[in-house]
Amino acid sequence: MTIGLAHFLVISGVLLALGLYCLVTRRNAVALLMGVELVLNAAILNLVAFSRFGRGLDGQVFALFGIVLAAAEAVVALAIVLQLFRAFRSVDTREAAELKE
């Protein structure tokens, strides 16, 4: 038996679906961020898998950039969540729907 490209793509697909579930059902902003991280991990896993089973390292370099962007996104999003909590005393995205304090 061989572990092929499809194995990794299936894992990535399941990760994407679970992240999406997290995104559509949660109202807590931090939990939404976790869903985004799951989706990003699924995408990066795809890049690395294609890089391994294709030829060349371009996929891995792109995955590296993707990880850096994910870190940057998490930092800014968490700073915003912190401000959201200061303004509304909660991280419920429904309460933040009105854009005034």
Add this chain to the structure above:
Amino acid sequence: MANSPGAIAVFYLFAAVTIAGAGWVAFSRKIVHSAFALLATFFGVAGLYAFLAADLLAVVQLLVYVGGILVLILFAVMLTSRIGALQVSNPSLRTVPGLIICAVVAAISIVVAVRVFGHDAPAPAEATTAKIGHALLSTYVLPFEVISILLLAVLLGAVTLARGHQRDED
């Protein structure tokens, strides 16, 4: 090229850790449990990178995701939820439509993965760190520099955002 039984066992171990962690993140009712389950997912994905012969990426995944992003998320959880009210993850969409979306997306990606990419064989494994280093400083030197500027901008932006309204009080 067939994998050895040990390698297959290791692959399924990492896959199970990844999927179980992600499932716990998605379905746990408590935000702290979700945050710690994310740790399992990141570890599992790092193991999968190692299995894919992406040694540098496996280490970067551990350093950046587990050491950076996860710690940040835990800080955010601790800072933004009162300890008595940890159960803050009320559903916005009902569970059933969410599950339907989840199942449809998973089914589509699994079918596409198995139908289209079922029979690919991997290239021979080799160390990638030196090659990625050369690529970053030759072919990809412009994105490399741009992303360093982006990191600086993110640093300043996050500090400015998180600092709050102190300027008003001067």
